[in-house]
Amino acid sequence: MFKKILIANRGEIALRIIRSCKELGIKTVAVYSLADRDSLHVTFADEAVCIGPASAKESYLKVPNIISAALITGAEAIHPGYGFLSENAEFSEICKESGIKFIGPESEMITAMGNKAFAKETMKKNGVPVIPGSNGIIEDVATAQNFAKEIGYPIIIKASAGGGGKGMRIVWEESELESAFNITRSESEASFANPDVYIEKYLENPRHVEVQILGDTFGNVYCYGERDCSVQRRHQKLIEESPSSIIDEELRKKMGEAAILGAQSVNYEGVGTFEFLVDAHKNFYFMEMNTRIQVEHAVTEMVYDVDLIRQQILVAAGKKVETLPRKPLGHSMEFRINAEDPEHNFRPSPGRIESLHYPGGFGVRIDSHIYQSYQVPPFYDSLLAKLIVWGKTRSHAIARGKRALEEFTIEGLKTTIPFHLKVLEDERFVSGKFDTGFIDNFLTQK
Numbered sequence: 001m002f003k004k005i006l007i008a009n010r011g012e013i014a015l016r017i018i019r020s021c022k023e024l025g026i027k028t029v030a031v032y033s034l035a036d037r038d039s040l041h042v043t044f045a046d047e048a049v050c051i052g053p054a055s056a057k058e059s060y061l062k063v064p065n066i067i068s069a070a071l072i073t074g075a076e077a078i079h080p081g082y083g084f085l086s087e088n089a090e091f092s093e094i095c096k097e098s099g100i101k102f103i104g105p106e107s108e109m110i111t112a113m114g115n116k117a118f119a120k121e122t123m124k125k126n127g128v129p130v131i132p133g134s135n136g137i138i139e140d141v142a143t144a145q146n147f148a149k150e151i152g153y154p155i156i157i158k159a160s161a162g163g164g165g166k167g168m169r170i171v172w173e174e175s176e177l178e179s180a181f182n183i184t185r186s187e188s189e190a191s192f193a194n195p196d197v198y199i200e201k202y203l204e205n206p207r208h209v210e211v212q213i214l215g216d217t218f219g220n221v222y223c224y225g226e227r228d229c230s231v232q233r234r235h236q237k238l239i240e241e242s243p244s245s246i247i248d249e250e251l252r253k254k255m256g257e258a259a260i261l262g263a264q265s266v267n268y269e270g271v272g273t274f275e276f277l278v279d280a281h282k283n284f285y286f287m288e289m290n291t292r293i294q295v296e297h298a299v300t301e302m303v304y305d306v307d308l309i310r311q312q313i314l315v316a317a318g319k320k321v322e323t324l325p326r327k328p329l330g331h332s333m334e335f336r337i338n339a340e341d342p343e344h345n346f347r348p349s350p351g352r353i354e355s356l357h358y359p360g361g362f363g364v365r366i367d368s369h370i371y372q373s374y375q376v377p378p379f380y381d382s383l384l385a386k387l388i389v390w391g392k393t394r395s396h397a398i399a400r401g402k403r404a405l406e407e408f409t410i411e412g413l414k415t416t417i418p419f420h421l422k423v424l425e426d427e428r429f430v431s432g433k434f435d436t437g438f439i440d441n442f443l444t445q446k
Contacts, residue, residue: 001317002026002077002101006070007041009081010060011369012386013293014041017079020309029073031066033059035377040369047073054379060084063091070100077101077316083381086292087114103316105270105291112266113289117160117198123286126265128258131277131285133200141178144199148177151201157181159188160196167191168235170202205435206277208232209244209284211259212300214308215268216315223256224304224325227296231423233346233439238416239423240296241333242303245394245432246278255284262286271297271312295336295386298367302332302390330390331397335405337368337385339376341414350378354412359404363390376413384415394432398424 005021006029007014014030018041021028030045035054042048049069052059059065061084070078078095080086086104093107104110113119117136124130132151137160138144148155148171157180159167167188169180181197189195212224228244229237243252259274273294275287297308306323314322340346356372368385370376376384389404391397402424408417426442428434 001319002313004029004046004073004075005077005079005103005313006031006066006073006075006100007045007079007081008060008066008085009079009083010036010039010041010380011383012367013081013083013295014039015044015369016367017081017309018044020307020313023307024310024313026313029069029075031060031069033379035379038374040371049073054377056084056380063088063094066091067094067098067100070095071098075100077103077313079103079313080292082292082295087290089114101316103270103312105268105272109266109268110291113268113272113291115160116158116162116288117196119289120198120286122266123262126261128262128286129284131200131203131287134198136198137196138181138199141181144181145174145177147199148174151199154202154204156200156202157184157197158200159184159192159194160198161192161194162188166235167197203277203279203285205437206230206279207244207246208275208436209247209255209278210273210275210290210294211255212294212297212308213259213263213268213272213274214311214315214321215263215270215272216321217269217318218320219264219267220321221260221263221268222321222325223260224300224306224308225328226252226255227294227299229296230434230436231429231438232436233443237296238336238439239333239420240299241331241394241397242299243328243331244278246282251278251282251284258284258286262289270315271308295383296334298365298386298388299332299334302365302388303328303330305329330392331394332388332390333397333401335387335389335401335420336383336416337387337408337410337420338382338416339384339413340382340416342416342419343414346416347414348378348382349414350376350382351413352376353410355409356411357407357409359387359407361404363400364404365389370410384410395430398430 004027028045030048051065085091089107089110092102095102185195215221227242231239273290276284365388389400
């Protein structure tokens with residue numbers, strides 16, 4: 001087992017990793033930018049190293065600084081968390097060359113599954129259902145036009161190296177195609193230093209359901225059920241739950257088997273997530289694979305009684321998985337509490353937290369790095385906290401979520417708490433009859 005792990009991240013995920021490390025008896029090293037010098041992950045780690053100024057480019061994305069911090073402190077492994085360098089193949093390779101274990105897949109695996117066109121083709125070859133789309137990169141507008149005619153509109157143009165809802169455009173008719181194609185390529189080049197795009201048939205009103213897997217070093221792949229992430233805005237998830245209200249035992253088994261097959265086909269090691277779209281007829285299609293821990297991993301932990309970060313570290317150390325999958329117990333929901341103003345198009349709302357009160361009680365969990373008087377910086381993701389609740393049934397989880405959100409007090413800046421409370425009053429959400437267009441429709445009606 002590792003004696004010391006450096007956490008190449010910040011905020012709630014850094015603190016989350018520290019907690020699992022402490023329970024495993026592992027020392028931790030926090031890295032931080034000047035803007036995060038007062039953050040809780042710095043306080044609770046055994047050691048802390050400043051790696052640069054506020055800009056993520058000059059700190060959390062600065063590979064030489066992070067590697068130097070690991071070597072200076074004697075860290076044997078680096079946990080990247082999510083975002084930042086978590087799916088950066090070059091960083092994984094540099095860790096390996098530096099004699100440091102990257103807690104995640106090998107660089108070749110990140111490259112293969114991070115390229116969405118390649119990942120889709122790999123899954124297709126191995127019998128995993130995929131959305132009808134191009135066999136690889138679309139090079140020019142003329143090719144895009146011909147292919148769109150072949151599969152029919154609407155289509156969606158996606159950046160091959162994209163993620164987090166960036167680098168994608170829905171095209172409803174041919175007159176929109178050329179402009180959308182060029183804009184997506186430009187966005188892809190700017191955001192991911194890669195202009196390559198591919199095209200898929202756009203499924204109207206689908207559900208976004210992802211499957212949690214874990215591959216160990218002994219060739220085993222385990223599946224810990226699904227999470228429904230359909231409540232999202234501009235492809236950014238706001239509420240996640242497990243299990244999904246549209247997935248029955250038979251479909252859960254089929255999706256789990258498909259995810260396991262996909263992971264085994266590439267000899268996957270570590271935690272990962274297979275993301276699917278599920279249509280109205282309960283057909284499911286592979287979208288992409290995330291080769292890291294997800295923001296919403298906590299809902300899986302609540303219903304499957306598993307510490308996924310702990311399992312991730314054990315697997316990276318070559319140990320056996322401790323908690324094997326079973327049937328989901330109860331229902332869990334996660335509400336992302338962001339420093340955003342829902343009344344003004346979710347405008348970022350950084351600032352000082354004047355007053356803070358966390359909800360409590362049975363079945364309530366808070367993953368957060370904030371505290372009273374904490375200054376929320378404007379430089380990073382707006383996530384302040386994740387409120388995760390568990391109930392015996394979905395309706396029980398909704399009632400508990402409502403109660404917990406009403407208790408949750410953050411004064412001094414705008415947050416998404418009032419927005420979540422409104423969603424929990426919406427009959428479509430309560431009934432479970434919604435899709436990925438729910439939030440857009442919800443906002444329009446409100």
